Amino acid sequence: MRYAEITGWGKCMPPATLTNDDLSTIMDTSDEWIFSRTGMKERRISHVNADELAYVAAARAIAAAGLEVNDIDGILFGSMTPTTLMPNCSSYVQKRLGNKVAACMDLNSACCSFLYAISTATSLIQAGVMNKVVVIGAEKLSWFLDWTNRNVSVLFGDGAGAVVLEATSEPVGVLSSKLGCYGDMRDTLATDNFGSGANRGLDSYAHISWEFDGQEIFKRATRGMVLATQGALADANVDVEEVDWVIPHQANRRIIEAVAKRMNIDMDRVAITVDRYANTSAATIPVTLTEILEQKRIQPYDKIVMPAFGAGLTWGAAYLRWGARVEPIAEAAVELPPCDKTALELIEPLLEINRRHKVVVSA
Numbered sequence: 001m002r003y004a005e006i007t008g009w010g011k012c013m014p015p016a017t018l019t020n021d022d023l024s025t026i027m028d029t030s031d032e033w034i035f036s037r038t039g040m041k042e043r044r045i046s047h048v049n050a051d052e053l054a055y056v057a058a059a060r061a062i063a064a065a066g067l068e069v070n071d072i073d074g075i076l077f078g079s080m081t082p083t084t085l086m087p088n089c090s091s092y093v094q095k096r097l098g099n100k101v102a103a104c105m106d107l108n109s110a111c112c113s114f115l116y117a118i119s120t121a122t123s124l125i126q127a128g129v130m131n132k133v134v135v136i137g138a139e140k141l142s143w144f145l146d147w148t149n150r151n152v153s154v155l156f157g158d159g160a161g162a163v164v165l166e167a168t169s170e171p172v173g174v175l176s177s178k179l180g181c182y183g184d185m186r187d188t189l190a191t192d193n194f195g196s197g198a199n200r201g202l203d204s205y206a207h208i209s210w211e212f213d214g215q216e217i218f219k220r221a222t223r224g225m226v227l228a229t230q231g232a233l234a235d236a237n238v239d240v241e242e243v244d245w246v247i248p249h250q251a252n253r254r255i256i257e258a259v260a261k262r263m264n265i266d267m268d269r270v271a272i273t274v275d276r277y278a279n280t281s282a283a284t285i286p287v288t289l290t291e292i293l294e295q296k297r298i299q300p301y302d303k304i305v306m307p308a309f310g311a312g313l314t315w316g317a318a319y320l321r322w323g324a325r326v327e328p329i330a331e332a333a334v335e336l337p338p339c340d341k342t343a344l345e346l347i348e349p350l351l352e353i354n355r356r357h358k359v360v361v362s363a
């Protein structure tokens with residue numbers, strides 16, 4: 001029987017940090033409101049595109065696995081903010097890595113993209129189609145937020161995380177997945193003007209509006225994540241008490257606490273990064289996984305569950321068993337180009353587009 005062990009991991013968080021106090025200088029909000037509702041203190045704003053963040057995270061994951069770039073025969077790029085739709089962004093990562101042999105696939109299930117991608121990659125390895133695959137979650141959400149909409153813009157950040165999966169005969173890696181979608185609820189979290197249905201008149205194309213029903217999403221997210229976690233654990237014949245780590249999608253600390261409470265899981269077994277990075281959509285799980293490995297909190301053969309939900313409303317969970325190695329083999333000498341702007345300076349032109357749109361609409 002073939003399995004797909006995680007042998008490498010890496011993240012790339014852009015340096016510019018946007019705090020709640022920064023946000024309160026451009027909209028009617030406060031650190032108190034944001035932190036008490038979401039557990040978020042700050043988020044990162046990227047000065048480069050999502051595909052470049054993805055390349056750096058992927059290079060770091062490949063080094064951690066101790067592999068050469070041409071050992072990789074598959075690149076899966078999970079994102080809802082790909083830099084280009086055509087060509088896809090996994091081919092950008094391949095080119096930047098200097099890889100000549102990998103199949104390249106982009107996948108979008110919003111915040112569940114990494115979860116869907118790691119489940120897909122595991123299946124491709126188990127089927128014998130691929131042997132060594134990089135799975136990436138990367139987003140530049142700051143680019144398409146409406147910075148005049150406080151309901152939505154405070155919740156998100158930019159970043160990327162990646163893992164390397166390698167075929168093995170040892171029963172480790174993702175051992176069960178439950179994936180699904182509440183398609184009837186797809187309008188509770190939606191954007192207009194973003195995709196081939198967009199109005200291509202220049203001004204309106206620049207501005208993207210968000211439809212968002214936070215409380216409805218909150219309820220469905222909690223339900224979907226609990227059901228998916230229970231399903232994935234049941235399929236693997238694992239009791240919830242045996243789980244060493246929950247690495248959930250980081251949309252809101254209160255959603256994570258509600259899921260943990262319903263599952264009877266102590267918060268000290270739940271990994272949290274939402275305070276520092278907010279919701280980076282597809283990137284939250286690989287970034288959080290990388291952080292707790294860097295903090296040496298994962299032990300060999302730990303049992304880990306990763307629940308998520310996202311626009312769609314997609315939901316899911318994967319149960320995985322870690323392998324023997326918890327230290328990286330090597331580090332990549334790859335960095336982002338320097339950033340000479342503050343986070344507020346980076347979003348200023350975007351905010352200007354949103355403001356202009358409001359003036360046009362209300363005229």
Ligand code: ACO
Pocket residue numbers: 028029030033034037038110111112150151152154155189213214215217218251252279281309310311
């Ligand atoms: N600052 C100040 N006030 C705000 C802000 C803000 N940033 N945002 C909203 N408010 C106001 C609203 O205008 C509203 O005011 P009103 O009552 O006068 O109309 C009020 O705050 C709403 O407050 P609450 O009902 O207490 O807000 P709630 O506790 O529901 O928290 C939140 C809102 C954080 C959005 C929550 O519902 C949530 O986390 N939902 C799910 C998160 C989510 O969906 N994330 C994205 C999905 S992931 C993906 O795939 C993209």
